[in-house]
Amino acid sequence: MTFHSTTPLRIDFAGGWSDVADFADTEGGMVVNAAIDLRVHVDFVLGGERIRLVAEDLNQRTAVESSAHIRYDGRLDLHKAALNLLPVTGGIEILSRSDAPLGSGLGGSGALDVALLAGLARCRQEEYEPAELAELGFMLEAGELGLLGGKQDQYAAALGGFHRLDFSAGDVTVCPLAVSAEAARELALHTVLVYTGQTHFSSQTHARVWESFHAGEARVVEAVRGMRDTAGEVGAALEEGNWREVASLVDDNWRCQQLLDATMFTPAIRKIDEAVRAAGAWGLKATGAGAGGCMVVLCPPERRGQVAGGARALGSEVLDFDYTFEGVSVWQQEDAAES
DSSP: OEEEEEEEEEEEEEOTTTTSHHHHHHHOEEEEEEEEEEEEEEEEEEOSSSEEEEETTTTEEEEESSGGGOOOSSSSHHHHHHHHHSOOSSOEEEEEEESSOTTOSSSHHHHHHHHHHHHHHHHTTOOOOHHHHHHHHHIIIIIISOOOOOSHHHHHHHHOSEEEEEEETTEEEEEEOOOOHHHHHHHHHTEEEEEOSSOOOOHHHHHHHHHHHHTTOHHHHHHHHHHHHHHHHHHHHHHHTOHHHHHHHHHHHHHHHHTSOTTSSOHHHHHHHHHHHHTTOOEEEESTTOSSSEEEEEOOGGGHHHHHHHHHTTTOEEEOOOBOOOOOEEEEGGGTTOO
16 A cells, blocks of 8 residues: 655745744744745555665665664654654555755755655544644654754645744644735746755754843844744735835845854855845845755846856756645545545
């Protein structure tokens, strides 16, 4: 018996960091993001006597005799944690892969959380609503593995489309943005997604930022508040189709983001920043927690070629993508038309 699941990655326009409980539980967070058609894919093959886990894009694999033998050791721990949350009887092989480069800052681990849990639920003949999968995905990382981070990635992966997400103590309010398919295509023509070539790992950055936040460093506290406040304005600009205003607000968010940690604005990112602005970019920011990964750049459509060329000249990769309204999708080998 074979099952498949897939989830979208995301671009976050503003508000990242404010979805983390350290801030959201006391001050309230807000994030605006959009799903993109770069996706995470997971295959589930039931049968055999062992648990076999494979991450094809990472060239990693491991096997355990049974769920009782699962140990977290830094090797495919997301896969293991998903099996601990939603165990299956008997043997299973789980194979995952991503359309994006490693450490892209596009919410890949959150998307993998949701894809793993959605597929395992189907293997168990269970079904969850997208928001339930998002919450389970967050529990997988924060509860089961004790990882730092927020919930926006899991919600983007589960829901697809454009959303404003409001975060308070333990609660998430999902506000779909009125962005049409035509407007999403137009926005894509104004967007260049640049992979810096530097792998993005957010755990160490998160630890430093939240240590400073809890120490009451005004620079960090005001930066997170600024990104949260910018998110509401970005949502309105997206609904209006005012792409120049979106770019300006994304730039505002980027300025706040750089105040969080000294490593946020690396020499390589500084060069990309300067090159794409010189080529005609309106505004830009690092995706995710920053400090590597991807940069989302907003520019006039007629300058996309020059902006992309400026990034490529520095050795960066420009990723082809479109915005997407499709969230998590699960199907069985025999019913591939189902989603």
